[in-house]
Each structure stands twice: as structure tokens, then as C-alpha cells.
Amino acid sequence: AKDLGRNNFQFFTDDMNAAMMQRLRLESAMRWAIERNEFMLHYQPQVDVITGKIRGTEALIRWRHPEFGMISPAQFIPLAEETGMIVQIGDWILRTACAQAKAWQVAGLPMRVAVNLSARQFHQGDLAETIAEILEQHDLPPSLLEVELTEGILMDDTSQTASVLDKLHGMGVQISIDDFGTGYSSLSYLKRLPIQILKIDQSFVRDIHTDPDDRAIVTAVIALAHSMKLRVVAEGVETPEQLAFLKEYDCDMMQGYLFSRPVSGDDVLSLLENDTRL
Numbered sequence: 001a002k003d004l005g006r007n008n009f010q011f012f013t014d015d016m017n018a019a020m021m022q023r024l025r026l027e028s029a030m031r032w033a034i035e036r037n038e039f040m041l042h043y044q045p046q047v048d049v050i051t052g053k054i055r056g057t058e059a060l061i062r063w064r065h066p067e068f069g070m071i072s073p074a075q076f077i078p079l080a081e082e083t084g085m086i087v088q089i090g091d092w093i094l095r096t097a098c099a100q101a102k103a104w105q106v107a108g109l110p111m112r113v114a115v116n117l118s119a120r121q122f123h124q125g126d127l128a129e130t131i132a133e134i135l136e137q138h139d140l141p142p143s144l145l146e147v148e149l150t151e152g153i154l155m156d157d158t159s160q161t162a163s164v165l166d167k168l169h170g171m172g173v174q175i176s177i178d179d180f181g182t183g184y185s186s187l188s189y190l191k192r193l194p195i196q197i198l199k200i201d202q203s204f205v206r207d208i209h210t211d212p213d214d215r216a217i218v219t220a221v222i223a224l225a226h227s228m229k230l231r232v233v234a235e236g237v238e239t240p241e242q243l244a245f246l247k248e249y250d251c252d253m254m255q256g257y258l259f260s261r262p263v264s265g266d267d268v269l270s271l272l273e274n275d276t277r278l
């Protein structure tokens, strides 16, 4: 047993120690981040492919740590999910996004905001009730809120997820599937659940004008969506060529650096003001 202990100890190389230390530091920093006001939301416009007008936005979290600098959500969201901290952070995200959508509405430019949900948020209390309470608190019309779910969320639960989604849909909240086609799930949930929007993952959009497989997938997803009366958003649109393809195949909306990076709520407002002046 002693030997095994020693071997185990040696198994942790310096690199692994560093990675674990980094993880622990990130984890404890995250516990303070809300109180210390280190999180903020940026909003990326979603644009009508034909008219170029802004139809909605997606809220994306940003974390500026005083010592570590900007930390990417791809880095800390998975950790927040593992540790369960996503529940508290997710609540902050919902409240902040709804407050922002209310501010746009009050400014005379009502605009929908899409919020990314994580699986954990579905298992903690009654998510539909929480959302109803937040909407009421901010006096926000439910149609100005959208929730983005991944196929992973829909895979691991059954009746609870369905009942939350039915309640949200009943209230008028929009429901979209994020990264559509990248999860290991069947398509049967499209029949069972009240979904309005499919978001085509950027991995299918990137090489759209060179890779025949990507073209086939994107056109098939658009056809599937439209035959089920769903709207389609293409993500990660960076070039005019990609946009031209999406236009030709009747994609409804696009989101990507070609139009705008994720920006502050105030910057969205100036984009909207310019939009209406045209």
C-alpha cells in the first residue's frame, strides 16, 4: 500500500500539479466573481439574412479577473457546471439579460435576448418559475426572452425538461436548439418539445463554400427546419461568401463576426439606432 501511495504521488507530474492548481485557483476566484462584479454580458446581434436588420441578440458571458485578465467562457463555464456554481451564475445571467432587454425596450427599441442555459439549471428547483419571476420583476414581455439549449440537455432528461419547456413555451418564451447537429442525440425531441429555432453550429458554416459535406448538412438542416415551421440561425458567419450561400438556401438569420462581434448592451443600442435610421 505504501508503494502504491508513492507511485500515485509520483503520478502527479509538475504539469498536472500546475493544471490542478490553476483549476483550484479558477474555482475559488469564481466564487467571488459575482459579488466583485467581475462578470458582464456581451450581446451578439442576430441578423435577418435578406434585410440585414437585427432580429435578436445572444447574451454571452465575459469574465474580467483583476489578476488573471479576461477568462474565456469556454474555460470557466464547464468548471462552473461541474462544481454546480453555474446555478448561481446562470441566475445572474438571466437577471442581467432581462434587465438589459428591458432597458432596450424602455429606450424604444425592443429587442429579444437569447440566454444560454446549462443542464444543471434544469435540475435545480423550478426553472420555469424562476424565469417567470424574473420576467415579472423586470416587467419584460416573455416574447423578448429566448432560451438556448444544447442537445445534451435534452438527452439526459425526460419529463422534467419537457415540463419546464412546456411551461416556458406557454408563457411565450422562445426556445432554440444551440449547436444543432453536434450532439449525440436523436431528432425525436423535435416532435415532442415546443422548439421554434435551430441554430446551425459554426463548425458546419466555416467551410461552407469549399466542403460539399458541410453544404449538404447546412442545406438539409434548413430544409428540415422549414418543413417543421422552425426558423434557422447560422452561427459563426465571417465571410460574404458564407452569407451569399446562406441567402441562396433560404437561411433565415445569421450571427457572426461578419456583422458584429458580441458587444456591450449600449453598443447594441447604437447598432439598433443606426438600423432604424436607414
Ligand code: C2E
Pocket (backbone or CB within 6 Å): 044, 059, 060, 061, 072, 073, 074, 077, 093, 116, 117, 118, 178, 179, 202, 235, 236, 237, 238, 255, 256, 257, 258, 261, 262
Ligand atoms: P455558443 O453558445 O455556441 O456561443 C457562440 C460562440 O461563438 C461565442 O463564443 C461567440 O463569441 C463566438 N462567435 C460568434 N461569432 C463568431 C464568428 O463569426 N466566428 C467565430 N470563430 N466565433 C464566433 P464565446 O462567447 O467565447 O462562448 C463560448 C461558449 O461558452 C458558448 O458557445 C457557450 O457554450 C458558452 N457560454 C458563453 N456564454 C454563456 C452563458 O452566458 N451561459 C452559458 N451557460 N454558457 C455560455
Ligand code: CA
Pocket (backbone or CB within 6 Å): 058, 116, 148, 178
Ligand atoms: Ca449559444
Ligand code: CA
Pocket (backbone or CB within 6 Å): 178, 179, 199, 201, 202, 235
Ligand atoms: Ca452555438
Ligand code: CA
Pocket (backbone or CB within 6 Å): 179
Ligand atoms: Ca458552440
